[in-house]
Amino acid sequence: MKTRRGLLLIIGLLLASHVNAQSIEDEAVVWLQEFIQVDTVNPPGNESRAVDFYAAIFDAEGISYETAESAPGRGNIWARLPGGNEPALILLQHTDVVPADREYWSTDPLSGEIRDGYIWGRGARDMKGTGISQLATFISLHRAGLELNRDVVFVATADEEAGGAYGAGWLVENRPEIFAGAGLLINEGGAGSRLGDQVVFGVEVTQKVPVWLHLTAVDTPGHGSSPRTTSAVTRIVEALNIIRENPFPPRIIPPVEAYFAGLSLSMDDEWADAYANIASAIREPGFMQEFQEYSAGHHALTRDTCTMTRMGASNKINVIPPEAWAELDCRILPDRPAEEFIETVRNMIVATGVEIEVIMAFTPAISATDSALYQSIVKVTREMHPDSRVLPSVSTGFTDSHFTRDLGIVSYGFNPIITERGDPSGVHGNDERVPVEAFRRGVTDMRAIIRDLVVD
Numbered sequence: 001m002k003t004r005r006g007l008l009l010i011i012g013l014l015l016a017s018h019v020n021a022q023s024i025e026d027e028a029v030v031w032l033q034e035f036i037q038v039d040t041v042n043p044p045g046n047e048s049r050a051v052d053f054y055a056a057i058f059d060a061e062g063i064s065y066e067t068a069e070s071a072p073g074r075g076n077i078w079a080r081l082p083g084g085n086e087p088a089l090i091l092l093q094h095t096d097v098v099p100a101d102r103e104y105w106s107t108d109p110l111s112g113e114i115r116d117g118y119i120w121g122r123g124a125r126d127m128k129g130t131g132i133s134q135l136a137t138f139i140s141l142h143r144a145g146l147e148l149n150r151d152v153v154f155v156a157t158a159d160e161e162a163g164g165a166y167g168a169g170w171l172v173e174n175r176p177e178i179f180a181g182a183g184l185l186i187n188e189g190g191a192g193s194r195l196g197d198q199v200v201f202g203v204e205v206t207q208k209v210p211v212w213l214h215l216t217a218v219d220t221p222g223h224g225s226s227p228r229t230t231s232a233v234t235r236i237v238e239a240l241n242i243i244r245e246n247p248f249p250p251r252i253i254p255p256v257e258a259y260f261a262g263l264s265l266s267m268d269d270e271w272a273d274a275y276a277n278i279a280s281a282i283r284e285p286g287f288m289q290e291f292q293e294y295s296a297g298h299h300a301l302t303r304d305t306c307t308m309t310r311m312g313a314s315n316k317i318n319v320i321p322p323e324a325w326a327e328l329d330c331r332i333l334p335d336r337p338a339e340e341f342i343e344t345v346r347n348m349i350v351a352t353g354v355e356i357e358v359i360m361a362f363t364p365a366i367s368a369t370d371s372a373l374y375q376s377i378v379k380v381t382r383e384m385h386p387d388s389r390v391l392p393s394v395s396t397g398f399t400d401s402h403f404t405r406d407l408g409i410v411s412y413g414f415n416p417i418i419t420e421r422g423d424p425s426g427v428h429g430n431d432e433r434v435p436v437e438a439f440r441r442g443v444t445d446m447r448a449i450i451r452d453l454v455v456d
């Protein structure tokens with residue numbers, strides 16, 4: 001009798017926890033659909049609409065929150081679950097999305113509809129889907145009413161897609177109390193994917209640092225029929241040519257070495273050896289060019305790069321202009337200061353007389369993997385997906401994590417959602433969508449990871 005009652009109790013508890021898990025996932029799916037329908041396309045952003053969306057949910061849950069607009073319509077919202085003395089954990093998301101062209105989509109980009117097993121819409125992955133996973137985690141912690149070993153802070157910001165000056169960057173400057181006492185942060189940037197027959201979870205620990213440069217040349221203007229030996233245009237062309245013909249020497253930073261070595265374990269083609277020994281591979285003659293053709297994204301993790309993206313000169317074919325300009329989207333590895341790199345470029349083109357102006361440059365920073373959050377990610381993903389492994393990864397692009405890494409907060413780009421091989425994502429492109437089942441599973445896993453970290 002006793003045993004039987006015990007068994008029934010266990011079954012009851014299992015059922016209850018199953019029902020609970022189902023319910024927050026169901027809620028998360030509906031929240032995501034609704035959140036996609038909130039138009040926060042940036043430009044112009046209108047992220048205060050996202051603030052209203054989250055505020056309504058917090059009101060219903062009885063969670064207090066604060067909001068601030070960095071400019072009219074550019075809203076930010078944050079809320080805190082109080083806990084013990086461990087350094088706080090921040091769940092960081094941006095609420096803006098990039099534009100979408102209806103003409104190239106097979107549905108309204110802001111529909112949030114469910115069709116063919118996917119939730120469709122701009123932001124389904126970048127990053128309203130991840131944002132809702134964070135929300136579901138935060139809400140379920142609040143509902144459970146457990147004692148937390150640290151504060152858990154929910155932060156949803158504006159403007160990441162345009163650089164974050166009206167969002168995370170603004171909050172760091174104007175609401176520093178949000179970040180005070182925080183030691184860990186989870187943001188967009190890494191996820192699970194199937195490589196070979198294994199699931200690999202990438203945890204983004206650092207990213208290439210943007211250094212955006214504006215180049216200007218000035219020289220004597222004149223008539224196109226009577227060229228002088230130099231002009232503003234020839235100077236710019238010469239400077240660009242020097243940069244094009246002198247690619248920055250490759251160098252392997254430790255996070256990239258670890259990332260590539262991890263990737264090599266799931267590779268079975270002729271590239272596996274090179275990935276396993278990338279530091280020596282880059283010294284082989286001809287390797288860097290072949291590598292760039294093989295994977296432009298991975299190649300970019302092995303050196304500083306400058307991409308020529310904009311230029312301008314005369315507005316008339318027969319007029320030699322007094323000034324010509326070009327812009328370079330440079331991305332540097334995060335192991336040295338941007339100033340040092342800018343000095344290198346300046347020296348390379350000094351003979352051309354071209355002046356360099358810095359449009360934007362961030363401070364490089366790398367988050368270590370010896371944190372409690374990383375441990376929870378490793379432990380829980382192994383439990384949930386026994387065949388998986390976790391890999392620190394490096395991103396060629398940038399996210400708001402550079403703001404918080406600057407503050408000394410260990411910041412990871414991570415969402416445990418798993419993307420199957422060949423599954424389209426549409427991030428920043430057409431038909432952005434996320435499989436309903438993968439999204440639900442991601443919510444469950446995210447909750448488990450954070451709970452492992454914050455509940456002793």
Ligand SMILES: [Zn+2]
Pocket residue numbers: 094126127160188
């Ligand atoms: Zn994003």
